[in-house]
Amino acid sequence: MNSAVRTTLPNGLRVVIVPDRLAPVVQTQMIYLTGSAAAPNGFPGTAHALEHMMFNGSKGLSRDQLSTVSARIGNVSNAFTTEDTTQYYFQAPAHYLDVLLKIEADRMRHVLLTDADWSHERGAIEQEIARDLSMPFERFLIEQNKALFGGTPYDHDALGTRESFDKTDAKLLRGFYDSWYQPNNAILLIVGDVDPTETLDKVRAEFSAIPSGKLPPRPVIDPAPVKAKTIKVDSDYATGILSLAxxxxxxxxxxYAAAQILADVLGSNVERFLLSSRKARPSRPSSPIIRASTQVLAALWPPSPRDRTRPPYSTKFVPFWRRSVRRVFPPIWLTPPNARKLRPSNSTPTGSPI
Structure with a gap:
């Protein structure tokens, strides 16, 4: 990262350029510093809905034109929404960087956001909701978040709800877009086979004319102490799930940085721990899933059906994992009310406080 170039344009857009000559490819990522936490009351999926609408046409490119251009240059693109950010990425051969920058500059302030486009896109979003809610594991994660962040903007899932999308219209989306999609609320990350000086000149040419905007107050996140709670989720799983969060x-x-690295460290350590335990159990049980976001670090243990006849593997795993966390985190982050153990099941009480 010593070769990375960082600068801020006069309009507030932060730019990070990281040259990487490994392959003749470039990726741009436009990160807007807003997500589901900033959604209007009663409309938890607004940021996610806007994410979809950013691919439905702008002043310079219609939806079909954007799709055609992407296909012709061999572009890979997508986006994702979290509680605090919405991120859009394009990846293409490096000589098409100019095209990618023009697309992002046009979308920053000129997305169309028509009711007709929203009517078209709403079905796709509702299919995402139906898919996630059909999975007991995802429903459990939603309830876990509510237990950890009840009463804050983090207690709802960034995906949104069918009920709120039925009430959403283009006017609501336009208000959210105009409030938060401003250059002074964005970071443009460019990584790949590029010359930093030339790339920065291209960025200035495309984005400098976009004026900064006045941003609303950011949502205040002030979580209360976590209370002991049993979580029950209807499930067709053969076993329950143990979660330490x-x-x-x-x-x-x-x-923050240590917290993100910790997830990778623990995932690696858990894998080593499991492998070392194979002497006791020739057939290895299912591995825990280590998940980390800005808000939550969790080890999720979904046993496979073949584990049902074995002694509870978590009796060894849980103490190991807790010891590993405590070596890295200061005690203030690890003691109740910040720690919770939750176990969903389809028939039995599902949790107890740590």
Whole structure:
């Protein structure tokens, strides 16, 4: 990262350019510093809905034109929404960087956002909701988030709800877009086979003319102490799921980077722990899933049906994982009310406080 170039344009757009000559490819990622936490009351999926609408046409490119251009240049593109950010990426041969920058600059302030386009896109979003809610594991994660962040903007899933999308219209989306999709609320990341100086000149040419905007107050996240709670989720799983979850320090905390690295470290350690235990059990049980976001670090243990006849593997796994976390995190982040253990099941009480 010593070769990375960082700068801020006069309009507030932060730019990070990381040259990487490994392959003749470039990726742009436009990160808007807003997500589901900033959604209007009663409309938890607004940021996610706008994410979809950003691919439905702008002043310079219609939806079909964007799709055609992407296909012809061999572009891979997508986006995702979290509680605090909405991120859009394009990846293509490096000599098409100019095209990618023009697309993002046009979308920053000129997305069309018509009722007709929203009517077309709403069905796709509702299919996403139906897919996720059909999975007991995802429903459990939604309830876990409510237990950890009840009463805050983090307690609802970034995906949104069918009920709120039925009430959403283009006017609501336009209001959210105009409030948050401003250059002074965005970071443009460019990584790949590029010359930093030339790339920065191209960025200035495309984005400097876009004026900065006045941003609304950001949502205040002030979680209350976590209360012991049993979570029950209807499921066709043969077994329950054990989850150890901690609320993490936010992205403004000096502990944030360590928290993100911790997830990878624990995932690696757990894998080693499981492999070392194969002497006791020749047929290895299912592995835990280590998940981390800005808000939560969780180890999720979904046993496979073949594990039902074995002693509870978590009796060894849980103490190991807790010891690993405590070596990295200061005690303030690890003691109740920040720690929770939750176990969903289709028939029995499902949780107890740590």
């Amino acid at each position: 901690w609320r993490l320090p936010g992205s403004d905390s000096p502990d």
